[in-house]
Structures are given as C-alpha cells and as structure tokens.
Amino acid sequence: MGTGMAIDGELLETFREETSERLDRIVQTLLAIETQGADPELISTLFRDAHSIKGNAGMLGFGEAQEIAHAMEDVIQTAAASGSLATGLINPLLAAGDAIRDVVAGATGLAPETVAALRAESAHATVPVPAASPDIAPHNGHQTEPNPTAETDDRTAAVVEASATDAPIDRAGSHGPNETSKPGGPRSIRVEAGKVDRLLDVVGETVLHRRRLDHLLKGGTSSGEGVEEELDHGELLLDELQRSVTRMRTLPLGSITGTYPRAVRDLAASAGKQVRLTMTGTDTQLDRLMLDGISETIVHLVRNSVSHGIETPARRIAAGKPEIGQLELRAEARGEWVAVSVRDDGNGVSPALLARGRERGSLSEVLAEAGMSTAAEVTELSGRGVGLDAVKRHVESLGGSVEVESEPGLGTSVTLLLPLMLSLVRLLLIESRGQMFGVPLANAIEVLQIGHTLSLAGRQSIDLRGESVPVRNVSEALGGAASEGGSHAVIVSASGRRVALTCDGILDEYEVVVKSLGPLLTGLPGYLGAAILADARIALILDPAVLVQGQASAASEAVADQPRRQRLKVLVVDDQLTVRELERSILETAGYSVVTAEDGRAALDVLHRDAEVALVLTDIEMPNVTGLELLAAIRAAPERPSLPVVVVTSRGDAEDRRLGAQAGADAYVVKSEFAQEGLLKIVRRLIDP
C-alpha cells in the first residue's frame, strides 16, 4: 500500500471482487476473440476492463497491478486502432491477467517480466487475425479453412498450442485464489491469515498451559490452588480456541453478494428493464454453513424481483413511478436473528392474493402455495421450479422463517429471518457501574468525553459539531431513573436518531457469539442478548434501537429543533463501485452525507429528486450519460445552474480538462493522484468554506 491512505478492509474486498470479476471477463473476452475473431465490441470490452483495473489498482496502491494493466491497456489500444488483435497477443494478455490476479492476492515482482513479454509480443505481432488461428486443431476437419466461425470447442487446444510464445502461462482461464468463495464451488473456505495467526497464538498458549500443569503436578510443591488456577486458565483457552475456530467459519454476507450487481444488471438488461440494486448490511457475519444454505435462495429472490416484480420502464412510467426500478438487499441483526430482506418497488402481488393472505394470516403461505410468481407469465429468468414454497421449506430447515409483505402496485418485500446461532456480532464494550455492556459496533459512531452539557426541560444534551444529541446513561436509556452519568460517552446511532450514552469507561472492541437471555427475559426490551467475556463475566448487549428512543422524545426533539447546520450532501457519480465506495468513505469520514449514482442518467434522477445535494463529484467516462453530458445538463437546467461540480479524471489529460472547463466544471481531481486531502480540500473550498 503506497498511498498512505487508510483503506478499510471492506473497500479492499470490494476492489478484489470487482477486479476478479473483470479478470474473469477479460479471460472470456480473449477466448471469444480467439474463436470468433476480434470484433470491435469485444476489443472495447477488453479495453474497458483493463482500464478500470488500472484505475482502481492505482487508487488502492497496487502499483504492480496498475503497471501491468497499463501495459495491457496500451497493447489493446493499439489493437483497437488497427481493428484487430494479433493471436500472438492472446497468451501474453491472459498471462498478464493471471499476474494481476496474483499481485492482488499478494504476490510481488511479477510486473517487469509480464510487461516485457507483452510489449515484446506487441512489437513483433504483425499478423492481423480477425479469425481463429487456422492451425489450432489438428483433429478438426475445418482446420484448413480460415473460417472465423470455427468450432469453439477447440479453444482450449488453441490456448495450449499458442503458448509457444514464452509467456508463463499454463492455466488460462484459471480463477486463482478466489475460486473457493464462489457459491456452489468446492467445499473449502478461504480464511484471513490473521484468524489463523490468532488460532496459532492460542494453541501456543495452550501448549505452555500444559507444561505449567505438568510442572505443578510433578514439581512436588503441588498446591491444589495453583493447579486449580491453571485449570481455570485452561478453560479460558479452550473457550478462546472454540471462538477462533467459530470465527473461521463465519463470513460476511458480502462474500456471496459480490457478483449480484452485475447479475442484476445483466438480468435486467435481458428483460428490457432498468433496475438499481442497493445492498446494505453486507458486512453482517453469518456462519458459513448458513451462507452456503441461503446463497441460492437469495439469488432466487433477487431474480424473482427483477423478472416478476419490477415492471418495464414503459409500464412504470404509465404507473407514475420512476423509470428505474429499485431493488434492495438488506441484512441486519434483529435480536437473536439475522434478517435478510429483498425488497423491490415493482407491481406487488395481486389484491386477491393479499386478501387471501390476510384471511390466512400469512401472505407467505398463500404465495408459497400459489408459486412465488407475482407476474402472470413465467419467464426464462425466474428460475422455474423453485418457487417460494421451496424457499420457505429451505429456510425453515435452517431454523428460520420467511415473511412476505406486499402492496399492490407498490412492491414486494421478502424477509428471511435466520437464526443468529453462530453469528458473531462485533461489540464496543463499555463499563457502567462496575458492569459490562456491549453496543453493536455497527451502531457505535464515535466515543468522546462529555464536557459541557446543554439542558432543556430537565433533559441533557451535548453539542456534537453543531447538532444537539441527547445524553443518557445506561440505566436511563433502559427506562430507569435519570442519574449522574459517567464522563465518557458513546454516540449510538439507530433508525436515523442518535444518543450520547454515558458510561464510566470504554474498554475495547470484542467479537462475540450472541447468547440468549433465556425464556424468562424474552420480551424485555432494550437487549439483544448477552455475551460471555474471556473472564467468564457476562456483558449485556444493548439494543441500539431502544437506546435512541428515550423516554421523553418530545423534549429531546424540541432541543433538536434548534437551528443547526445541516450535514452537507455530496452526490458521487461513477460507474465503478470501488471508486464510488472509496469516495464515499472519504467524504463520509469527513462528515459529509453522500448519495451515489452509477452514471450520469442516474445522477440526474437523484438531482431531480433531491434538492439538498450541494456538490456533485463525477467521473467522465460512464455508460448512458457521461460526466461531461451530466455537467452540461446541470448547467443548462433552470433549477440550479451553478451547482458546484468536481470532475474526476482518470488520466489527468489536458483534453479532458479543456472539455470539462468548457462544460463548466468547478474543479478537477485526478484519479491516479487521488488523495484524501486533495479531494477534501477542493470540496471544502467549494461548499464548506
């Protein structure tokens, strides 16, 4: 990592996933070129993928990957100019793709050789090949005909044969280290090295423990107390071992949803629909077995929404809905359950079915009987044969349940409630009156020292960067009496509300298995469960949704109504998820609120809907409506012609800048020099002086 920028793991994971997808496609495209000939469309796909990998790798500091992708881009660009791609280039390009995969997985030192091989081949590649190589398949009857539509089955042979060039390639199309995370793939898991290290640490400690026991017992001085103490310690170690192994079995939901955005895009395109997929809570950890179990089910629900739920643009417009359908995949911990829901804003189920659902008390049961389809016809895309009945059966077999809500004309939402069982929650541990409490880390926004407090109608609040946030201590937040709180506070956020929860100390982050409080305490609001800490003490896990509610919400609302500065909203426009998320994380960390759009057209939709956007940060090259077209549209619109627009260029080339300036861009950021401070400085200068 050479950027000096703090890159969070999730972003890195997104980058890896996206890169892996693009590399897969590069392999496919190269193979297609080899068998079908170098169609300009294929070359431009190839170029886009190499270009995107270069850009992303550069931003995230994978210098070698960037270098290789850059060389690929050059070679492909030359090919594009001539309208063909020499067969000799296919292998070095495949090899380059493999090298990038290795670099992203952690290998180093691959760039020089790979780049040299590419450039060498490019230099003497003069055979323009618009067709499959004629000498590839000795057993093939068509071999002597230079026929561009030669049998595609021979492409493997072609690759092996052609590897006579010195490129180090013997595994074209191999998927490298990511293979294992594919749904339905081999039954193996990829485990973060850190988790294994942790396990080894504990094993090491256990070996020492055994020796100490040995020593105590054989040393003759065996005081029972020492042995007992050592045995207690052993028990803790066993717990820790168990936890480490359990942790290895958990993966974030994101590990199975990485390919969804593309799948949805492709599905939607082939159904003549426009669908925007948003995914939230993909960092929710689930047991691997559970993930394996539900992966297909979620895909099925997503497919259903795209092919049956969401209408065609024409129908949506006729129904007075925005042209682009919204599809949301959301995962969240809900007490002892993880709720994974797929919601669309499509046509919903028919009023007749709804009525039957009300009669029966369960819409999901009625739909399971009727088959999930909410549209009349069954299309090829809907995954025939697997209806909601199968989904329901499957989820129930995992100990979960299915809820369906629908409103005719407005959409359907299917929620899978899965048992938390082995799911892990990351907690921030706090201490209040000698007891430990846990706040789910996802809801703990920041920690601070309570200084000056404001008071209104007997309720305390603090001024948090211009916003009034109510202050409560743990017992008060759980419905007890207000009393003197500690001097530390955690800002807890849930359902769009915040509270400063005071405590005597803030201890640590902790990853725990959530335990039930037992049947006597179910129904007690305020708790998600309990966690057992390494020293066997219990930490109660607080429910953020209850913490933020408070007793006298009316009073705290009055405080919140005081004039305050709104968080400034920035619209981030880029067709690449990695870039959008990187920009979002930089801006959000700096306190801006961020909305995103994946191309110029979607950005215009957002601007049309949302008058609060104070600045637009946009890429130039995007499908549908480009950045420059977006800029022109903003400047031409009557509403807010002077809305600040910052253009992100990938090359920083003079032509881009000139065109941008002409269209009225307020500033530039060059992607390859993308640095947190530079971007924030520009944004601040424009809207937040």
Next chain:
Amino acid sequence: MSGVCVHVRIADEHYAVPVEHVLEVAKLGDWTVVPGASRWLLGVINRDGQVLPLVDLAQLLGTRSTGRPACLLVVEDGERRAGLAVDEIINVRPVPARIEATESKLLSRAALVEGVLVGMLEIGLVLDEAADCDGDGHGH
C-alpha cells in the same frame, strides 16, 4: 414424582424443590444485573457458557430479605432454566406426604418436617411469576 426434594433455607423459612427439577447446586458467585428487568430477577449468571436468569426467591416469596444469598440452585421446567438464589442448601431428602395448609400460589403444598414448616415450591409457577415483567405485588 419421587417425593425427594432439595431442602433450602431463605432467611428463616424452609422450602423444598423436587429433585426432578434440580440440575445443579452450587455456591452463588457474582451475577450481572439487568437494568429494567422484573424485580424478581437479581440478574443473569453464566453457567458453562449458558446465560441463565437468577431469580430472587426471597423477594418473590415475600420473606424478609437478609443480605446477599450465598447459594445457587439451577432448576429446569420443560425448556426453561433458571438459577434460584437461596441462603443455604440444607440437604436432600423426602418430604412427608402429610399436607399442611398454605396460601402461597407458588407452593404446591407445605409439610411439617421435624417441627419446621417446609414449603414445596412449584417450579413452573415460580418461573412464570419471575418472568412477569411488571413485578407488582409481593408474591401474592
């Protein structure tokens, strides 16, 4: 029912729990207070990695409370498990069949054992009552 019970003392009163319901007796260590819970609950305890509610039997039965309970009785009723906090575990022995009158709804009956009145705890009802969140009124 074997009629064999674990006999316990709470303040100066004696109670018995049928052995069928008793999973474990132990010294009572520290517990974790659960703010907002029914006042019949002292809190929760960790028994072998399982979180169990700890019922304050003295409060629930309305006996005069006498400081910190020292002993723990882990009981089970169907799926439900809980710890009962008591002052002393006396012994395990049968309770005579002869029945004395009792008004507490938490007791199935009472018996005279060597001049001491012993209440037979109805564990199902004890757990029902302990789960009652409003926690009003003393043990009726």
